[in-house]
Amino acid sequence: MSDSLDATDRGVLYMLQQNARETTTTDIAQEVDVSPSTVRNRIDDLVDRGVIKGYVPVIDYEKAGFELRILFTCTASKQPTDEFVREILDQHGIVSVRKLLAGDQNLHVEAVGTSTDDVSQIAQTLQECGLEIVRSEVLEEEALQPFDHFGKEVADDG
Template structure:
């Protein structure tokens, strides 16, 4: 799908406020609410907009520990990558280059919860080693990138 300036402006506006009304979006980009609805539907159908989600404060829910978990496999990540993505504590899972094969970012209630859950990774037959880095302070997390609102 080729995106024009209006499509990019709509995506940028939805990144700013995913609950913005059609009328507010229309006023912001200068087209009718009906045209906004059609464009958003087209962006969703094309997979540009993959969904809508609530932004949650995990600390307020009792998940006080964030950890970066690095996994090395003995045979390559393809044997374990899908399984790793199914761990409920894993907020993000990345296949990476370098010495490690997979990096996970996880949220845990406390360090005991972290130890218990990360230890389960070692039961995966393809996992050779696991290294855990506990996050001391979150400087910035999961912030949307700024969308260039001018067509390239």
């Protein structure tokens, strides 16, 4: 099957991005004007094709007891492999790693911690893994939204 997304796929993705946990296939079907079984088949196909890679909760780390959320900008001596990124993700406190294509600063690492001592330990761990920390910043707040080109018009017209 082609990697391109049709209007139904985009509508399904848009609706899932709104609230995948509480949105049913019937809800999506009503919005994109197809049957619930079509929605289920489309979701299965999008998963099989790797378009949908998983479902993860959006966690309020502060409410979960991790008062500090830190963004590290790092330099790895060579372009990091997927295996290296998984190794970083396995370290205590690391919640995301973003590989960058160009420049000396080729990794963004997000970590959460309970204290400045905890964050210092995380930074030391990153350095022991071979990363040079160029900059670290405390994240105050992050606002997210679904990518609006994934079928908002299909869902709104459904």
